[in-house]
Amino acid sequence: MTETPDLEKNPTVARIRAWRPGAIAELISFRGELTLVVPREHLRPLAEFLRGESDLAFTFLSDVTGVDRFPIEPRFELNYHLLSISRRDSLRLRVRLPGESPVIESVVPVWPTANWHEREIFDLFGMRFEGHPDLRRMLMPDDWEGFPLRKDYPVEGPR
Amino acid sequence: MTIVQTATGPAKTMVLNMGPQHPSTHGVLRVLLELDGETVVKADVDIGYLHTGIEKTAEALTYSQTITITDRMDYLAPLSNNLVYCLAVEKLLGLEVPKRAQYIRVLLTELTRIGSHLVWLGTHAIDLGAMSVFLYCFREREQLLSIFEMVSGQRMMTSYFRIGGLALEPPAGWMDRVAKVVQTFPSRFDEYEDLLTKNRIWQARTQGVGLLTASDAIAMGVSGPSLRGSGVDYDVRKYFPYSSYDEFDFQVPVRTEGDCYARYLCRVAEMRESLKIVRQAMEKIPPEGPIKADAPGIVAPQREKMKIEMEALIYHFKIYTEGFAPPPGEVYQRIESPRGELGCFIASDGSPKPYRMRIRAPSFVNLQALQKMVEGRLIADVIASIGTLDIVLGEIDR
Numbered sequence: 001m002t003e004t005p006d007l008e009k010n011p012t013v014a015r016i017r018a019w020r021p022g023a024i025a026e027l028i029s030f031r032g033e034l035t036l037v038v039p040r041e042h043l044r045p046l047a048e049f050l051r052g053e054s055d056l057a058f059t060f061l062s063d064v065t066g067v068d069r070f071p072i073e074p075r076f077e078l079n080y081h082l083l084s085i086s087r088r089d090s091l092r093l094r095v096r097l098p099g100e101s102p103v104i105e106s107v108v109p110v111w112p113t114a115n116w117h118e119r120e121i122f123d124l125f126g127m128r129f130e131g132h133p134d135l136r137r138m139l140m141p142d143d144w145e146g147f148p149l150r151k152d153y154p155v156e157g158p159r
Numbered sequence: 160m161t162i163v164q165t166a167t168g169p170a171k172t173m174v175l176n177m178g179p180q181h182p183s184t185h186g187v188l189r190v191l192l193e194l195d196g197e198t199v200v201k202a203d204v205d206i207g208y209l210h211t212g213i214e215k216t217a218e219a220l221t222y223s224q225t226i227t228i229t230d231r232m233d234y235l236a237p238l239s240n241n242l243v244y245c246l247a248v249e250k251l252l253g254l255e256v257p258k259r260a261q262y263i264r265v266l267l268t269e270l271t272r273i274g275s276h277l278v279w280l281g282t283h284a285i286d287l288g289a290m291s292v293f294l295y296c297f298r299e300r301e302q303l304l305s306i307f308e309m310v311s312g313q314r315m316m317t318s319y320f321r322i323g324g325l326a327l328e329p330p331a332g333w334m335d336r337v338a339k340v341v342q343t344f345p346s347r348f349d350e351y352e353d354l355l356t357k358n359r360i361w362q363a364r365t366q367g368v369g370l371l372t373a374s375d376a377i378a379m380g381v382s383g384p385s386l387r388g389s390g391v392d393y394d395v396r397k398y399f400p401y402s403s404y405d406e407f408d409f410q411v412p413v414r415t416e417g418d419c420y421a422r423y424l425c426r427v428a429e430m431r432e433s434l435k436i437v438r439q440a441m442e443k444i445p446p447e448g449p450i451k452a453d454a455p456g457i458v459a460p461q462r463e464k465m466k467i468e469m470e471a472l473i474y475h476f477k478i479y480t481e482g483f484a485p486p487p488g489e490v491y492q493r494i495e496s497p498r499g500e501l502g503c504f505i506a507s508d509g510s511p512k513p514y515r516m517r518i519r520a521p522s523f524v525n526l527q528a529l530q531k532m533v534e535g536r537l538i539a540d541v542i543a544s545i546g547t548l549d550i551v552l553g554e555i556d557r
Contacts, residue, residue, distance in 0.1 A: 030488040031250050059377050060393075062493065063519040067506050079504065081491050081519070085377070085393050092491065113380030116527050124214075139207035139556060148215055155219045 010034060012056060012091060019049060028094075035079075035092040043095050044105040050082060050091075051110050058082040058091060061107070064117035066125040070151040075099035076127055080107070102127040124149040163195045172200050175538075179208050183286045183542045186552030190529075192541065199533045199541060204526060209556035217516035221482030222248050223322060225513060230316040232518060233554040235278050238264075238271040238307070239496040240554075241320040243518075246401055247492035247503040248322045251485045252457060259448040260324040261403045266337065266440035267310065267319070268402075269433040273344070274303040275497035275549075276426050276433075280351060283423070283546035287364045292354050299347050306336050323458035324451035334441060341438050348430055355423070365419035369532040369544035372417055379531065380524040383499025384429060385548055388422035390415035395495040402494075406443070407436050419547040426549075457483045482511030498522050498549055518557060522550040 007013060007027040013036070016023055023046050026037035038046055050058040060083040067077040076097040083090050097104060106129035107114045118129045119138045126147035129135060137144060146153055162169050173194045179187040187208035193201040213232060217225045229244045230237040242264060249256060256264075281296030304314040310329050311319035319326050355361045371381065376389045386393055394411040396404040412428035414421035451458045459478050460471035477483075487509040493502045502519030525548045532544045 031253065031490050033490060035489070061380055062500060063491070063502050063504065063517070065504050065515075065517040065519075067489075067515045079489070079491075081502065081504070085391065085398075088398050090399070090491075092489075111380070112378045113524060113527060116523065139210040141207075148212060155215060 007034065012050075012089070015053070015056060016046065016049070020045070033090075033092060035094050037094045037096070040095055040097065040104055043093065044107060044110070046093070047080075047107045047110045056084065057086050058084045058089075060085055061111035061113050061117075062090075064107075064114055064121065066121045066127060066149070068125060068149065068151045070099070073099060076102045076125065078104065078121070078127070097127060103130060104128075105130050106132040108132055123147070126150065161193070161200065163200065165195070170195070177541070179205075184545060184552075185282060185550055188526075188545070188550070188552055188555075190541065190545075192538065194538065197538050199536055199538060202530050202533050202541065204529055206523075206526070206552070206555050209552050211557065213557045214516055214518065217513050219512065221511050222485070222513060223478065223482060225516060226321065227316075227318050229518075230318055231553060232520065232557055233496065233498070233501075233522070233551045234315060235551055236268075236271045236275045236497050237315055237317045238268050238319065239275075239494065239501060240518075241318060242268055242402070243492055243494045243496070243501050243503045244516075245320045245322050246494065247490055247505050248485070250490045250492055251488065251505055251507055252322075252454075254323055254452050254454055254457065256324055256402075256452050257449045258403065259445050260450045260452075262440050262444045263325060263329065263450070264320060264402050265404065265407065266437055266444065267307070269436045269440070270303050270306060270337070270340070272433045272497045273430050274300050276430050277303075279426065279497075279546075279549045280423075283543075283549075284355065284361075286542050286546045287361065289355065289358070289361060292351055295347070295350060295354075299344065302336075302340055306333065306340070309333050309336065321451070321458075323454055324449070328450055334444075337437065337441060341434055341441070344434055345431065348427060352427060356427075362420065364539075364543055365423060365547070366416075367418050367420075368536070368540045369419045369422075369547050370417050371528055371532055375531055376417070376528065379528045381499070381528050382524065383495070383497070383521055383549075384412075384422055384425045385499065385525050385528070387411065387413045388425045389417040393500075395493050395500055399493060401492070407439050409433075409436050419543050422547050484509055484511045493519075496521055498551065498554075499525060518554075520554040520557065522548070522552075523555045526550050526555060 023042040024036050025039050028035040050056050062081040062083050065079050074096040078095045080093040121127050122135050123138045161172050175192045178184040178189040189205040191203040213228050229240040233240050277296040277300045281293035284292035308314045311317040371389050373389045373391050376386050392411050392413045409432045412425045455474050464471040485507045487507050489506045491504045493500050499521030504517040505513050506515040508514040533541045
């Protein structure tokens with residue numbers, strides 16, 4: 001799980017490095033899956049870059065999901081699972097967000113499918129997405145208090 | 160409420176509540192339809208009525224215990240759910256499953272696909288007024304469920320795939336039952352097609368209805384037959400083969416029309432392709448051989464071994480009391496479920512319980528496309544569009 005020079009040779013990584021060297025904070029390879037850790041402010045431009053460039057063509061966003069690392073800081077993690085149908089390639093982007101301000105720019109304008117994923121993460125983790133068209137509760141009732149998938153939320157429910 | 164222009168001047172739209180108790184929503188789905196006469200202006204989908212917190216529950220169970228709650232998500236394809244979870248944990252552990260178990264998994268998940276498509280076809284047809292197809296489909300599905308019952312002891316909540324292989328050796332004579340299915344089902348599929356494919360009412364209700372272009376479908380993250388009906392041949396079995404799918408010879412049916420009729424044709428063709436895979440799997444499965452990986456401490460030892468070997472007894476005790484601890488890390492495993500790309504993301508922190516288990520439910524993502532499909536269409540087309548997406552609310556709400 002450490003940075004190795006081989007990962008730098010990955011064509012996608014090389015393309016991003018050439019475009020904006022600061023967009024990748026860390027490279028992780030585990031069980032053959034490549035993860036790019038991206039600083040919060042770079043996510044949206046990087047998303048546009050990965051989707052828009054014809055030789056990368058990550059047009060399909062499979063999934064967006066959150067992880068709560070409570071009590072470790074930065075507490076929250078977002079994982080974006082990208083897929084390029086034309087190149088048969090997949091990639092994971094990871095953004096780490098601090099516990100006191102879990103806010104990030106929405107990727108809905110890049111991949112419209114992120115709409116419901118981001119709503120669900122807002123609903124269950126309480127992370128907020130700036131520029132999301134319709135950020136409402138999704139699975140839980142509108143007047144629900146608390147965010148069930150946070151680690152400081154008990155499995156049995158609120159007391 | 161918005162003001163729309165009509166032939167007789169400006170008028171207010173009406174909001175119609177559809178569901179959550181409505182036979183055509185295939186479960187407890189609520190759609191708020193904003194209508195201009197009979198035309199849909201906006202469709203706001205409200206979900207969450209079946210939310211049971213499966214992802215949260217998984218964090219409190221060990222890796223083996225979690226298998227039983229995966230069945231309860233997509234209850235029409237429990238074996239696909241078992242498979243994606245087991246494959247994800249095996250990927251996390253770096254565990255190789257014996258070929259025999261892999262082929263049996265392929266055979267059973269393909270039967271699951273047929274069973275799930277039969278429910279879809281039956282309910283979609285009854286929604287649009289073709290009653291008899293429903294009865295035929297459920298008659299055939301019963302044969303498949305009896306095979307699952309024979310193999311796992313359960314018709315629906317199978318939990319038959321385990322981490323590292325299968326739960327049990329399949330019983331003697333199960334192959335004969337599968338052989339009977341392979342033999343009789345093609346003519347059954349012909350029967351359904353006789354009733355529907357050239358039926359003028361069926362064509363009128365589905366052709367040109369629920370249109371979805373390829374670029375819209377990709378942008379909305381639609382996968383499975385709903386995407387292939389729009390001309391994109393993305394099938395996880397071909398793109399990212401798992402469980403030895405690369406050794407099987409089958410076609411991926413694709414249509415370019417992007418309407419309900421195209422998706423109907425795709426799914427029916429897919430059932431025939433699944434039978435082809437089942438037939439090949441029957442030849443490939445060796446009569447004898449291991450069904451579990453040789454991984455002490457992860458896969459439970461055989462009963463006989465426990466009676467003569469001290470270590471086996473200790474492993475058995477440890478697996479069922481404290482579980483096993485995979486290395487820290489994250490994996491994402493995708494498979495082709497009957498509804499599309501079913502994904503399982505597991506984050507491990509090195510403890511015996513999943514730190515985070517996430518299911519990327521294809522129905523959840525596909526349902527997002529509903530708004531696009533029904534905008535500006537008649538209210539009757541909403542029924543056809545919900546049916547054609549083949550949603551399962553258990554999986555959407557988790």
